[in-house]
Amino acid sequence: MILLMYEPVPEHLTILKEIAGDREIRWATTEEEAKLLIRNAEIVLGNRFFIQSLPFAEKLRWMQSNSVGVDIILAKKEILQQKNIILTCAKGVYDTELAEHTIALLLSLFRSLHLLRDEQKAHSWQRHRLSTLNNSNCLIIGWGSLGKEIARLLHAFGANVAGVRSREEDSEENGFTIFGSKNWKNQLPQTDALIVCLPKTESTYHFVGKSELEQLPVNAFVVNIGRGGTLDDNAVLRQIQLNKLAGAALDVFENEPLPAAHEIWDEPRILVSPHVGRSLEGPAFKWQSIFEENLRRYLTGAPMLHVVDYEKGY
Incomplete structure (x- = not known):
């Protein structure tokens, strides 16, 4: 199952479904939903609720962040490594x-x-x-x-x-x-x-x-x-x-x-400048495109974009 930590716009969801084939796509709009759904998720797209729900992940293999910096996620590096989870970021999007x-x-x-x-x-x-x-x-x-x-x-x-x-x-x-x-x-x-x-x-x-x-x-x-x-x-x-x-x-x-x-x-x-250097409108389409491309690569076994090195931290 593919779990989105955001509610996708119709155009983005259509593309994801085309790439995913018969794989189920679900999304969480609350922390409670995320903790429940992540138990059966192989793939997680998006940061929201991820840290809170990570301890409940049982089948997770890949997490795609919508951020360039992943220091908050890497605070849970030991769990990610223990579960052999691939982490990719949205490098360059902003x-x-x-x-x-x-x-x-x-x-x-x-x-x-x-x-x-x-x-x-x-x-x-x-x-x-x-x-x-x-x-x-x-x-x-x-x-x-x-x-x-x-x-x-x-x-x-x-x-x-x-x-x-x-x-x-x-x-x-x-x-x-x-x-x-x-x-x-x-x-x-x-x-x-x-x-x-x-x-x-x-x-x-x-x-x-x-x-x-x-x-x-x-x-x-x-x-x-x-x-x-x-x-x-x-x-x-x-x-x-x-x-x-x-x-x-x-x-x-x-x-x-x-x-x-x-x-x-x-x-x-x-x-x-209160952490406002990046806008959230135009770049959203860019990180969605990264998700789509990396999903395509993950499912076909191709090298993925912007894989995070756990030792370097980026």
Whole structure:
């Protein structure tokens, strides 16, 4: 049985039925339904109710996530591995939206739009420092599909873009320099904008922390568009309070929702974007397409797309 953790639109359901043949397709709209139906499910599509219902799975062989990051699901890694469950993610499905949101955040920082909005509310004709993306040095931490899309858009603005990935040695890719683990920190003193778009794993926790932030110029900006916890939020706040960073825009946080009493809310040089970098309308059709293609591959024994490596965490 194929279990959907969402109510499918008719067009999507029709395609799934064509691919599934005589296999039964059911969907859960409540947690109670999910816990009951998953007992006989071989395949689960979608995140909703999955963590709560996983302990009741008896026949599950494959779970397709509708998220790119799977850190929440991997909190149950031992159960998934014990049951020999294949986990696939929706890698790349939100790249366009997240990359555009990153550019919007960067432009807000570089042009002080968030500060100008505060002046408008105060009826204050006050000007702020303005800078330009053109010829700025942008360093992207995380050279996956999202990092590459951000780089493409930044390049169109005339920015000098480089990337960072986990391999030890430096490399070149499509005209961009990609720094490895040996040399990437040497680039920080020349960086105008540090963009973090890392997956959340044990090895990426606070990947950018106090020591890295202290190496950035005082006029530098920091953006986190990846996963909360990969950037030390409190260290960012402290550097800004000490006037050792110009500002930051954070779409993800170590603790979400950001606690109402957190000091970040009251720091005008930090732009809070409450995990809204991805929209849920257009991309829905993309992740449904991934489900459909992976279902086709699973049932025919073909290699599946975006299989998660349990050891790497992505």
